[in-house]
Amino acid sequence: MKGLLLTIFLISNIYGVSYEILNPEVKNGQTALIKLEKVDGIEYKYIKIKDKKYDIFSDYVFVPVSYYEEPKELDISLYYTKDGKENSKSITIKVVDGAYKKEVLRVESSKIKLSEEDRKRAAKEYVEAMKIYNSVSGENYIESDYIMPIESKITSTFGKARTFNGTFKSYHSGTDFRAKVGTPIKCVNDGVVVLVKDRFYSGGSIIVDHGRGVYTCYYHMSEFDVKKGDIVSRGQVLGLSGVSGRVTGPHLHFSARVSGIQVDPLQFIKLVNKEL
Secondary structure, three states: OHHHHHHHHHHHHHHOOEEEEOOOEEEOOOEEEEEEEOOOOEEEEEEEEOOEEEEOEOOEEEEEOOOOOOOEEEEEEEEEEEOOEEEEEEEEEEEEOOOOOEEEEOOOHHHHOOOHHHHHHHHHHHHHHHHHHOOOOOOEOOOOOOOOOOOOOEEEOOOOEEEEOOEEEEEOOOEEEEOOOOOEEEOOOOEEEEEEEEEOOOEEEEEEEEEOOEEEEEEEEEEEOOOOOOEEOOOOEEEEEEOOOOOOOOEEEEEEEEOOEEEOHHHHHHHHHHHO
16 A cells, blocks of 8 residues: 555655645735746646736746735636647735835825826827837747846835825836936846837837746836837936926836736745746
């Protein structure tokens, strides 16, 4: 009987999927990381959460959790082929309340009550950006750890509920760094520049594609040193900080998207640098 149990265990190891969830408990607005072990006869394909698919790259997959996700056990379906036949396995991670703080801001009324022209402009820019974020490149430009875009004091963290002129409008979708106008802003890792533009809300904006659905964004800039299509490297200066767009003062707004979902950029960087 003991020999039979040992045999069953070995067969399970050889023919079953094998994975590790690096952070099985994650706050809303953060990213989980699943590492997959190679097993003979098995090819991992993708994961599915609700109706959305997330690609598996080599031996890992990012699981971005929306800021609006309620605390609960989040069901994940891992799809794979076993000896050519498709199968799936259920995985769960625990989403916990991020307990984000609230932030009250005063801005020009023109930035709250938009003219029809500004409303159309902002809507068009949003559609343009989401088209970029929802595009997943199979390329992986990353060869080393991520760095910070600037060495400066953080003035506002990710996730704060934001009230503009007494009315709730949004949550803070990135991390703000103190930066006087004209401060050089560095690219946090290798990638391709996919947007360089002055936008209504974010002002001077640069978006970099790092491959595999990961994008970083640099907002409120005053000058650009790169253009769309440029291949950029870790630590390269993208441009200068500014006070453009909807702001209360000069600073850098730094944010990240993973497979189209806004996530805490510093938590993502810390997770990836530690585990990959």
